[in-house]
Amino acid sequence: MHRRRRTALVLTAAIAAAAPLLTACGSEAHPGAAAVVGGQRITVAQLQSRVDEVRRAQRAAVPDEAQYQQVLASTSSLTRDTLHNMVLDQVLHRAAQDEGISVTRRDVEQMRAGLEQQAGGAKALQTAWLQKYGIAPARLDDNLQLQLEAQKLAAKLGTDTSQPAFWKELSKASQELRIDLNPRYGAWDVQKSSRVDARTPWVREVTTATGTGGGQPVPA
Numbered sequence: 001m002h003r004r005r006r007t008a009l010v011l012t013a014a015i016a017a018a019a020p021l022l023t024a025c026g027s028e029a030h031p032g033a034a035a036v037v038g039g040q041r042i043t044v045a046q047l048q049s050r051v052d053e054v055r056r057a058q059r060a061a062v063p064d065e066a067q068y069q070q071v072l073a074s075t076s077s078l079t080r081d082t083l084h085n086m087v088l089d090q091v092l093h094r095a096a097q098d099e100g101i102s103v104t105r106r107d108v109e110q111m112r113a114g115l116e117q118q119a120g121g122a123k124a125l126q127t128a129w130l131q132k133y134g135i136a137p138a139r140l141d142d143n144l145q146l147q148l149e150a151q152k153l154a155a156k157l158g159t160d161t162s163q164p165a166f167w168k169e170l171s172k173a174s175q176e177l178r179i180d181l182n183p184r185y186g187a188w189d190v191q192k193s194s195r196v197d198a199r200t201p202w203v204r205e206v207t208t209a210t211g212t213g214g215g216q217p218v219p220a
Contacts, residue, residue, distance in 0.1 A: 037177050087179060087181075098176075099153055108145050125140070
């Protein structure tokens with residue numbers, strides 16, 4: 001896999017299987033919170049807003065109703081996947097900060113220009129990121145900044161984003177941030193820095209044509 005393509009998967013890959021160290025928060029402890037990261041709430045409203053951004057972009061990209069329904073079916077876990085990415089974004093940013101890593105606006109512009117050239121233009125790149133990684137066009141630059149942080153972090157560690165040394169740093173950042181998820185969205189695996197499904201078979205996610213996610217997974 002091309003190095004840039006592989007790095008893009010850092011924030012958008014399918015969620016790993018369950019592992020031992022998990023954290024979760026009850027809705028009673030954090031009312032209205034989808035997650036608490038570093039003492040800061042990611043509200044259910046903020047999460048839904050992100051999901052709606054993706055759904056609107058998908059609707060615009062796929063005007064045919066039958067095809068759009070297929071898109072909805074294939075991205076039925078969008079809410080939980082989006083939350084996974086919103087949390088992992090903060091984990092990665094914390095890990096990069098801990099190592100003194102920063103990314104400039106020029107860095108992002110250069111990366112975007114290169115990717116647009118590979119994809120065949122700005123619109124093609126936006127469509128590819130939307131379809132493959134669930135990133136709305138308005139969030140593309142933010143995502144590219146995080147990809148660059150991941151690249152720089154891996155380089156400083158003398159590894160790449162697929163290796164245990166890289167994920168060990170993310171695990172450390174996850175522990176520092178004391179991540180809690182509302183159980184309706186699963187739990188956070190500190191070892192793997194990944195969201196995992198909690199065993200709550202009575203909780204079901206319902207994704208409507210307007211993009212409303214009910215409860216069971218996505219990432220952003």
